[in-house]
Amino acid sequence: MSRTAADGIVVVGGGYAGVHAARSIIRAGRRAFIVDPTGQHDYVTRLAAVAGGTAPTVDASSPLTDFSDDVIVASMVAVDDGVVTLDDGRELTADAVVVTAGAVPSTPPIPGIELAAPLRTADDALALRERVDIATSVVIIGGGATGVQLAGAIASRHRHTRVSLIEADTSLLAAMRPETGRDAARILLGRGVDVRLGSGVERIEDGAVVVDGESIDGLVVWAAGFSPRAAKLGCPTTATGRIDVDETLLVRGTERTFAAGDIAGHVDADGSEFAMSAQVAVQAGAAAGDNAVRVANGETPDPVTLDHRGWVLDLGGCRGLAEVGPLTFSAPFLDVVPPLLHWGIDVKHLLDSRGFEGLLDRPR
Ligand SMILES: Cc1cc2nc3c(=O)[nH]c(=O)nc-3n(C[C@H](O)[C@H](O)[C@H](O)COP(=O)(O)OP(=O)(O)OC[C@H]3O[C@@H](n4cnc5c(N)ncnc54)[C@H](O)[C@@H]3O)c2cc1C
Incomplete structure (x- = not known):
């Protein structure tokens, strides 16, 4: 095993939390070494639109070299305090480390789950897009943000494709306000989506899902939850399997290793864990980057x-659909506002993570 001293701060993962951590570090005059097996930043919040065909394929990802001059294309397999072990056998020692390796689609014990197409990475979205283009029927499992956005995109772009959305809960978007879930159903039903609430998936077959005893044919997509990539890293974890961090985002029990984004158990003022979201990942990544610089400076x-x-x-x-503070943008005449807000958030992400250069490179 070779040990390399990274002359700066190592950021593990180049997703939302990772590129914002890197931006904070570079702004402070330090080098940010981004370690990521793909070498690219995936615009995960755009992937339902890319897969469904309502956004162009260039919206899926950008090279990580757009975000930092120092990119290491490799996977982290373990982390100790200030030391990252890579899958190529190298060990990187650094002034500080920020772990932001995100999450993967969850795999509950449903027979045949491995047959369902995932949607988490740019590669997933591009592969799914090709299959959706030629499908006559698509069955999406999961009525949360991912499933609802994917169903909406496919039904809008592919009007002759039968789209079914299967949700075990009695409403869509269970993490949001009840009226938002109702309006999601209104928009999707208006597009002819077969929305099935309170429906349990019994098994997945090649090209079909068996739901409450009925077999629904189609391209099967799994959009019913994500698990943090925290297992086997040797870090302490919370009850939900995310890395346990203290109030400074240090991995509990360490002095120079931070964690941020979906992989970390971020909590609100009452101590409740936040749902996985890009906006929390962006805030946490930037803050972890700032704190990593402080630790590197002693x-x-x-x-x-x-x-x-x-x-x-x-x-x-x-x-x-949108919920912003106390406001809910989900009445019929307000439906047009959230896509504009979504575009504004994407622009802000580019501006905050890359500056004006990011906007010039990626005109929308
Ligand atoms: C289809 C879809 C739509 C969504 N829409 C929204 C939305 O509208 N609004 C919202 O707030 N949230 C949304 N989310 C959730 C949001 O995308 C995530 O919460 C966000 O991506 C988390 O950012 P992250 O940086 O923690 O992880 P990610 O963005 O997933 O980045 C993780 C990075 O780590 C890298 N990595 C993985 N393993 C390793 C390893 N071993 N070593 C090094 N690097 C590794 C990956 O390649 C990846 O680049 C959506 C999610 C999906 C799937």
Whole structure:
């Protein structure tokens, strides 16, 4: 095993949390080494639109070299305090480490789950797009943000494709306000989507899902939850399997290793764990990057306060849903606002993570 001293701070993962951590580090005049097996930043919040055909394929990802000059294409397999072990056998020692390796689609014990197409990475979205283009029927399992946005995009772009959305809960978007879930159903039913609530998936077959004893044929997509990539890293974890971090985002029990984004168990002021979201990942990544710089400078990291400002979903066809603070944009005449907000958030992400250059490279 070779040990390499990274002359700076190592950021593991180049997703939302990772590129914002890198931006904070570079702004402070330090080098940010981004370790990622793909070498690219996936615009995960755009992937339902890419897969469904309402956004162009260039919206799926950008090279990580757009975000930092120092990119290491490799996977982390373990992390110790300030030391990252890579799958090629190298060990990187650094002034500080920020772990942001995200999450993977969950795999509950449903027979045949491996047959369902996942949607998490740009590669998943591009592969799914090709299959959706030629499918006559698509069955999406999971009526959360991912499933609802994908169903909306496919039904808007592929009007002759039968789209079924299967949700075990009695409403769509269970993490959001009841009226938002009702309006999601209104928009999708208006597009002819077969929305099935309170429906349990019994098994998945090649080209079909068996739901409450009935077999529904189609391209099967799994959109019913994600698990953090925290297992087997040797870090302490919370009850939900995310890395346990303290109020400064340090991995509990370490002095120079931070964690941020979906992989970390971020909590609100009441101690409740936030749902996985890009907006929390962006805030946490930037704050972890700032604190990593402080530790690298021999200073004490600052406490971090994160907040969940709401949800903005794009259902394609210039329709969407949003909850921003106390406001809910989901009445019929307000449906057009959320896609504009979603676009604004994407622009802000590019501006905050890359500056104006990011916008010039990726005109929308
Ligand atoms: C289809 C879809 C739509 C969504 N829409 C929204 C939305 O509208 N609004 C919202 O707030 N949230 C949304 N989310 C959730 C949001 O995308 C995630 O919460 C967000 O991507 C989390 O950011 P992250 O940086 O923690 O992880 P990611 O963005 O997933 O980045 C993780 C990175 O780590 C890399 N990596 C993985 N393993 C390793 C390893 N071993 N070593 C090194 N690097 C590794 C990956 O390649 C990846 O680049 C959506 C999610 C999906 C799937």
